[in-house]
Amino acid sequence: MRGDQAFDRLEDLLGRAHHQLGIAVYDGLMSSGGPPELRAPDQMLGRLLATAYRQAGHAVTGRLSRQGQVPPREHGVSDRAESSEGLLMRRPATVRLKYREQALNCARGYWPLDAVRVIGDAMQVVQEIVADLEEEVLPTTACDSLLKVSGSMGQVLALPQPANLQPALSGFDYMEEVENILATCTWRLMSATRRSKQLLDNELLLHFRAAEFSWLGALEVSQDLADDLDLAYREALSLSSAVTVVQDASTDFRGADLQSVDLDGVDLEGIRWDVSTDWPAHWQERIWRASLAVDTNQGELIVGAEPRDSTVPVDI
Incomplete structure (x- = not known):
């Protein structure tokens, strides 16, 4: 291994060790009822832990800055190599049990309706319309069906928006982790759904309402809409899986x-x-x-x- 590669590997290991130390200290405190009021015999241990954590952080940040590197972000679920399931299930059982009710309520808040079923039904309608347009035989109910699809997309866009939590100690709070996992999937679902609804409302429905109907134009837009809905469907599956991960971590x-x-x-x-x-x-x-x-x-x-x-x- 070349010297610079070995150095990069060392920096990565130091950063991960520092992050895991922070999680362990925070979870240990929270599982026992929060930071205790230190009594005289406890002062030395508490100060040693706090000093060790701060010094490790300063050492890692200093080494990286001297090399012109940027420390990895600790927030943002999409930047982490570990799966969401591993992130939560590796937290101590005492912490998961302590925040069980809050985590389950959070998961239910992000999943008040079955977005997978709603978007799946919309996909089916649009795919049938694509097939009809290819045959140039369109039922009279096609426009009404698309209006229902638009309403379905509106239902998904009405899902609760991700909340802005106050960051806890270095981002190690369990509920902050839960919120981040669910919020990341929700943002992606909202983005894909909004794009689908805009294409449907602002382009495809205009073709159906035009004085002269263009089979080719309607077909191209319908195919684009089917592709956008396919992406939204996959994002709905991702959010559904994230909800399941939170539920499993709260029940297993x-x-x-x-x-x-x-x-x-x-x-x-x-x-x-x-x-x-x-x-x-x-x-x-x-x-x-x-x-x-x-x-x-x-x-x-x-x-x-x-x-x-x-x-x-x-x-x-």
Whole structure:
């Protein structure tokens, strides 16, 4: 490996190490109820951690600036090599459980309607119109069908817009990560949908309303619209997957160590777990009585709404 390549590799490793240290420190604090009020015996440890983190950051930034390089951005999901699923599932189970209700509400807010189905139906209508235009046989209901497609695009554009969160400590806040993942997909979906609606409203519908109908002109615009809707459909699938990632990170606690978590007031309904999940000792019997075995996955259980009359068989 050449010297400059080795140096670049070192800088990348240092940057990643610094970022992961920040996440670990932040998650450790938040999972235990937030930054504690330091007492005398804790002062030295707290100061050492803070000093080590600051010095690591200054060292990395200084080395990069001396080489004329720009440190990698820590925000922006699209710039990260890791998948969204890995980003969330690598966060401590205690943190994911603490913010579970907030994360699920956030996911529901970004997915109040099935955009995949809505755009898929619109694609089907436009593809049928393309086929009719190619045959130069157009049904009288074609214009009404396109107006319905325009209304469907309006439904998607009415989805909640991404919120602007106040950045937490170096961007390590779990809910900021959740919001970024969902917002990135939403922005792309909105952009593709808006482009499709503008093409439909400002060009294709004008062909249908013109005094002299142009088969070739309408066909070209319809094909362009079909391509734009195909992109919007893929972006809708991407947002749907991002919502699923957030939901999975908020419900999948198989093998997690939750012994130190205060479960009072926590909504546990729907959580997936297994025999390797460690619950607080005084919650174990209650969790077992409220859970049902999942038929599709041997050994997996899901917490129900109410305790059952009998516990789940131990041989699951």
